[in-house]
Amino acid sequence: MAEPMMEIRALRKSFGGVVATDDLTLDVGAGELHAVIGPNGAGKTTLISQLSGALMPDSGTIRFDGRDITRMPPYARSRRGLARSFQITSIFPEFTALDNVALAVQAHDGHSFSFFRDVRREARLRDPARAALARVGLEARAEVTARYMSHGEHRQLEIAMALATNPKMLLLDEPMAGMGPEESGLMVDILKGLKGEQTILLIEHDMDAVFRLADRITVLVYGRAIASGAPEEIRASAEVRHAYLGEDETV
Amino acid sequence: MALLNARNLVVLATFALLALAPAYAAWVETPFYLDLGRRMMILAIGALSLNLIMGFGGMISFGHAVYIGIGAYTVGICAFHEVTSGFVQWPLALAISAAVALVFGVISLRTRGVYFIMITLALAQMTFYLGISLDQYGGDDGLTVYAPSDFAGLIDVDDDLSFYYVVFVLLALCLWFSQRLIRSRFGMVLQGARQNEGRMEAIGVPVFRYKLTAFVIAGTMAGLAGALLANHTDFVNPEMAHWTRSGDLIIMVLLGGMGSIAGPIVGAAAFLLLEELLSGVTEYWQVIFGPFLILVVLYARGGILGFLSRKDGGDG
């Protein structure tokens, strides 16, 4: 394999006495869809927050696309091509879907100290935004104010916003959270469409989806990676069954 | 989007009334209306500037009158030192307002929510006390501006009527500028930061510098209102920067309707009209105005323009 897109080395983060990320080492190869799974409280969201820069780790390093980004602020990571979606929907509710995505395009098109030109007439922002909306199947909803869209559409919009920044890698924090089966199916299709051309780190609860999508899976328990490998290896691993899947199946 | 909806009609009507006020004042031989109209427009510029950061940027500044005070004092102090050229006074007023807004912005934009409200309030109070301690410029009593800003015969600020239309044109320019600004890339970032600051950072925008820039632009525009106000009243005093004046500006924005670009103009006009009407009823007009304000806050969030468009009552 070529040099990985992201290398995480000995990452640690604790809150008070609770260790949320415990000496975590992980590689995400370029073009790979790497899923991180684990029971509640395994530190999945803490991990993604450290990767995106919303939280600073106590120690360890994160390298992305050949650079150390461990101490970089979120906007700088985003500029380098690391885009994230949020577990809890995070959009601009008063803007239309198209405005939301166009704003993401704008954020990666130089600075925004432009005071006079009408942003809604800038093809350079609107065209890529429409394209990103189309990739997630929202082209017909472009002019709808975001707050009036459904939960599933919000999740799609999030992905479109992440895509619009033309990222080298996507961090997706539970894109199927709170979705019904139909909406999840749609999301799996969208992610399948991205697979291969995008490097993706996916955190997800929906096991079905994970095993259908992932190239590799890492299992996180109490902040530690207890197993990492192809989906069939993970499925076969006794340790994983014991620590995680076993529990899940009895529920 | 219909151009001639109720909202736009009210804005147009307000502008038409302001344009025609001098003629009416002359017809009924009540120069006071000229004075009132001009005052409305000057404060409208101040409210317009506050709305940029408060309505669109979500920065609730409780010290915005400071920049009006600074603009006014710059003109007053220049005149005191016999620098009467408007070409010096006005740019200087804008520059100093901008500089102060930059410093205050750097300090206050580090904080959020109530802390931001309180720190802008405290900085305003500090400036107010600074004005009071300026003994050589009249301290508490303020300073009479004996000579109006002189524009070398180009425009005559001393003539009530021509000054009226100077203010009118400047107000229209400020409105036009605000409209462009809000629809620009910068304006999108500003509004996006209000709606979801974390998301704004996550898509790669360092929000602080944009908020700071907006804060400085608003301060500068308020400084212009101050320079006009000094010429309007021929007098400056620390009272102009008092925090209750900042409260008045917030009320104007609210009355007009937060987050609508022209709302503050309607709001400023409504505020001064209410003041006139109520103080005609009783000397103790604030006994009525106080509870009225509470009722507006509780039951009419969108202000006048929000009420007319009846969408969904302004932002959350």
Next chain:
Amino acid sequence: MVTWTLVFEQLLNGVQFGVLLFLLAAGLTLIFGIMDLMNLAHGSLYMLGAYIAATVTHWTDSFLIGLVAALPATLVIGIVVEVLVLRALYRRGHLDQVLATFGLILFFNESVRLIWGPAGIQVPLPDFLNGSVDLFGVPYPMYRVTVIVAGLAVAGFLYWLVVKTRLGMLIRAGASNREMVAALGIDIKLVFTLVFGLGAALAGLAGALVGPIRSVGIGMGENVLILTLVVIVIGGIGSIRGAFVGALLIGVIEILGRAFLSTLFELVLPSNAAETAGPAVASMLIYILMAGVLFFRPQGLFPARTG
């Protein structure tokens, strides 16, 4: 000449002023902390306390009766205001709270003007407090000593109330997690009303105490309100301890700055420059302090809430 006696006396004045600020800040910071309510009208309750105490003092010729009357009066006014206006504002944004309580200020100021007229009221010092005590060889007005002692007693009482009692437990719990307290089946509305009433009465007490020191007038509430806001911002919103430390800090710096800064400047500046700069900087001193504190600790010195 600046003498040690003078410095000591001004220091005590600073403490006395700080104690008054604490009475205001304690209530305001609790209201902020527990209800997340920005109440600008807190200074109005201080003003009302001062006016009521002054009026009753003049009627009865007894400062003590005036003082005692101001407490229940401001308590009741506070509760009425809470029930009529503020209750509807808890779930609103801070802007709404700011505007509505600004409306209350206008209403109260104008009402006072209507009832008592525009002129201020003087409150005579009660005879039994009209002497001076000897503190470390420095004579100091008996009344101011009384104010300091009363303030410290209230601080002790509040500490006991917040740390040791069930109500205090609810207040602290409510400040950090409102839903949880409500989920425990406790009438959070009643707790809010009680806390607001208590805060109002403390503000009224401060107003009543200040009468014999400064004259009672319209607008007295606003000036002190902003100082109080500075205090709780420095101390950290919601923290009684922060309010206490912040109040004493602001009280002492404000008084000492006004008293000695010009003299201090004369050491390094020509005297006419010092005379100008002294008062100017003195009036800005506490705001500079606040800006400094917030620059390094945006949540204040004793942040009560996390997250």
